Amino acid sequence: MKYKNALQHPVFKTISQSADALGVDAYVIGGFVRDYFLERGNAKDIDIVAIGSGIELAQHVANNLPNTPKVQIFKTYGTAMLRHDDIEIEFVGARKESYNENSRNPIVENGTLEDDQNRRDFTINALALALNKNSFGELLDPFNGINDLDKGIIRTPQNPDITYSDDPLRMMRAIRFATQLNFKIEDASLSAISKNKERITIITKERIVTELHKILESGTPSIGFIHLEKTGLLDYIMPELTALKGIDEKEGQRHKDNFYHTLEVVDNICKTTDNLWLRWAALLHDIGKAPTKRFHKKIGWTFHGHEFVGSKMVYKLFKRLKMPLNDKMKFVQKMVFMSSRPIVLASEVTDSAVRRLVFDAGDNVEDLMTLCEADITTKNPKKFKKYHNNFKIVRDKIVEVEERDHVRNFQPPVTGEEIMKTFNLKPSKEIGIIKEAIKEAILEGDIPNEHAAAFKLMLEKGKALGLMIEE
Known part of the structure; x- marks a missing residue:
């Protein structure tokens, strides 16, 4: 059976003509074919296998495409790649492979299409469609990959x-x-x-x-x-995750399995955000619970300080896995460190507590709330509704407080330079004391986040510190 409908993009006609001109057989193989049968939309990556030189075929195709796209050649692997219409097309000569024990990099020899399909990882990725004119669209499926696709x-x-x-x-x-x-x-x-x-x-x-x-x-x-x-x-x-698995029981008191709880949180957050790093935060938000788990006769199992410990573990995990140690890692750390703050806040939503939450979370306050809502995994419908209602109250309070007090990405109304000028000071600890007093007064709601009120408090605090106003 032929599947010409899969090959409607004009680039396949060009590849077909180039293959016939060079006298080589060519096939599209792998993910493009798999996703066509799964109806997964338009592929952005196309793998072409040639019974001959993939590099030569790529160069011939490029010369016959509009604007003659540049061909990147990787001689070590016998492959070539070009981009056309936002599609990345990789060409390779059919090959067979053998391996040594200490490397996943194969020893490669020229081979047949059968050899090339044999080396594929899965039957669903070994499907190939012929591209030459006389067999255009013909399916080659030696391992019954179509059946595996149907059965999943x-x-x-x-x-x-x-x-x-x-x-x-x-x-x-x-x-x-x-x-x-x-x-x-x-x-x-x-x-x-x-x-x-x-x-x-x-x-x-x-x-x-x-x-x-x-x-x-x-x-x-x-x-x-x-x-x-x-x-x-x-x-x-990630042994940090497997360390969360299991339930311990002492004196009739048990704790939940934090591994499976974590996976529930990750699945929950995936329903509301595509942010990969927020999903990482969900995956790692409880990793500090394994090293902080303690049992106390009066109160049962505790995980005191697991957020702080977990945030430190994030750095070590990212470093070990050679993940970016930049703002992405710091974002995950911040989310893990603050992951319990809105949960605690939900029981008593005060203005000052909300101000501090917004101050500490900054632009990430929405992400933090999303994480905390995903952390609700109770199977009790009444509790589930109650917790979500509490978080809605917190969200509404965040909007109200932010509109009034503007503490997100807080900048003090009185600068260090103004304090130095007012009291004729050089850089000193007194400046930090005054700035901290102003910040605390604003967060506590003692003064509004305005220059006049902050300046007045600066004068009062300076006087208490024995500073003289410069005339």
Whole structure:
């Protein structure tokens, strides 16, 4: 059967003509074909395999496209890439691969289409459509990947034990695809992942994080993290999360399983935000609970200071996984550190407490509220409604206080320079004392966030410190 409808973009006609002109067979393979059958929309990445030189085919195609796009050549891998109409097209010669034990980088030889399909990670990614004129649109599916697509199964073309041992990143990819597509990983494949879990240590942290990002960007990330935990991969990647798993009981008192609670929070937040780093904050918001867990006879289980400890752990985790140690990491730290503030505030919504929340959260106050609302995982309908109603009160109060007091991204009405000039001071601790007194008075609501009131308090505080006003 031919699927010409999948190849309606004009670039496929150009590739077909170039392949025939060069006398090579060419196929579109992998994600583009998979997503066509899944009706997942327009692909932005197209993989072309040539039975011959992929680089030569890429150059010929580029010469026949409008504006002659630049061809990037990667001789080491025998691949070439060009961009056309916002589509990234990669060309490679058909190849067969072999591996050594300590690297996922294969030893590559020229091969047939069958060899190339054999080396693919999953049956659903081994589907190929012919591009030459006489077979244009013909499906080549040696592993019955169409059936796996219909049944929602992740399965390897070859022995999964060998597939995952050769390239352990495929274990992460299996779990990622299962999460993105809501597919089931075949039992033999899942067992092979557990068996080869230690092999993940040869994969670079950057590639692992790329897969974690894609899991977190999916609709239901818990699917992926449960697979990671059950196969044992999570112990090697983020032991901070697996440390949260389990329920301890002493003297009849138990605490909730903070691992599964965390996954509920992540799934909840994915319904309201696409912000990847806020999703990371949801994933890590309770990691401080494992090291701070204590049991007290009178009050039961406690996790005192877990937000502070967790925020410190965020830095170590980001550094270990070679994630960015910039404003993105600081944002996650801030969200973890403040994650309980609105929850505590919801029980007694005072103006001063809201001012301090807005002052400390700044432009991230909405993100913080989104995180805290996602943290409501109670199955009791009355409690669920009550908690959400309380947060609505907090949100309304934030708007009211901010409109009146303007404390978000607070700038003191009286500057340090004005204090120095008024009291003829050089840089000194007294300036900091006065500025802190003004800030506290505004946050407590003792004075409005205005220059006149702040200047008056500055004079009073300066007098109390024994400072003389410059005439």
